[in-house]
Amino acid sequence: MDKTKRAKLEAAGWAVATPKEFLNLSEEDAAFIEVKVALAGALRARRVEQHLSQIEAAKRLHSSQSRVAKMEAADKSVSVDLLLRSFLKLGGTREKMAAVFCLNN
Amino acid sequence: MDKTKRAKLEAAGWAVATPKEFLNLSEEDAAFIEVKVALAGALRARRVEQHLSQIEAAKRLHSSQSRVAKMEAADKSVSVDLLLRSFLKLGGTREKMAAVFCLNN
DNA sequence: TGCTTCAATGTCGAATCTGACATACTTTGT
DNA sequence: ACAAAGTATGTCAGATTCGACATTGAAGCA
Structure with missing residues (x-):
């Protein structure tokens, strides 16, 4: 969400929260989820890329x-273990993994 | 192990194998274990760094x-999940994580 | 509309992982 | 050598995650 829109909503009386705020997650939990989501995306990318x-x-x-x-x-219900193993089995490499963590946001 | 030493051992009749060869792991399994070991090291580093x-x-x-x-x-018996969560709880960041995967071999 | 393929979601028994405890090993200081 | 602190290893009951199956929803096509 861009700053302008956020400001407008807040001005209109809305409490605008990030998922982290909304679910009141700690920094660590938030980071963990980010990693999971990033890996999940990378996994889907590997699959789609191979039709x-x-x-x-x-x-x-x-x-x-x-x-x-x-x-x-x-x-x-899915672990990072499973995500990682699956990503690798679908041809994911450590370089691509690093990309998941380095670039992607 | 450097090439010279490997050659010498092989000449002497030893079968010289990497852990991957010895345990005949697939590429994926090997990569997965590498990640686990790297994270484990990073975790210990976080702990020691904080005395x-x-x-x-x-x-x-x-x-x-x-x-x-x-x-x-x-x-x-420990999952990447647990390693990752623990690493983050000990102050590990996503940047440091990336370093684990990018640099460290 | 009916049919087909793909994807999402709920549930469950079996398999795996987790914290805790007991115990043994290692290192360091006296 | 002994004690104390730190670390490693084996075990186990309870918790979590797994593959599988059933069911539903969504998109494309005749």
Whole structure:
């Protein structure tokens, strides 16, 4: 959200909060979630780039369509472990990983 | 191990293997373990830098000394999730994380 | 509209991870 | 050598995460 819009909403009496504020997460929790979301995005990118459906990706990952969907949604029930392993299995490299953390916001 | 030494050992009839070869890990598994080990090192660095014992660190992390030891040893029983959360709780930042993946080999 | 493919969401038993405890090993100072 | 502080390792009950399945929603096409 840009500053102008935020200012307008606040002027109109709205409490404008970031997700972090809204859910009152600590800095660390927020950072952790950011990493998870970033990895989830990278995972989906790897899959789409290879023109795979979630079902096909699931096969390569020895998992299921529903879990792939949850991974890409950075669901509460998926671990960074699983995201990372899956990312690597879909051809993700450590260089690409670094990009996830360095560049991406 | 440098090439000369490796060559000498092989000449002497030793099968010289990297951990990856020895345990015959796939590329992905190897990369995953590398990440885990790198994070474990970064975690220990955070702790030592702050002159904390494992017991003190455990307190800050709401965990136990034994688990901290296992984290720093990148034990099979600790997840990247736990490593990452702990790293962040000990003041690790996303920038420092990126460094773990970019620089460190 | 009906049909097909892809993606999202809820649930569950099995597998894995976690904090805690006990215990053993290591290092450092006396 | 002994004690104390720090670290490592094995175990286990409870918690979390896993793959799988069922179901629903959404988009494209005849």
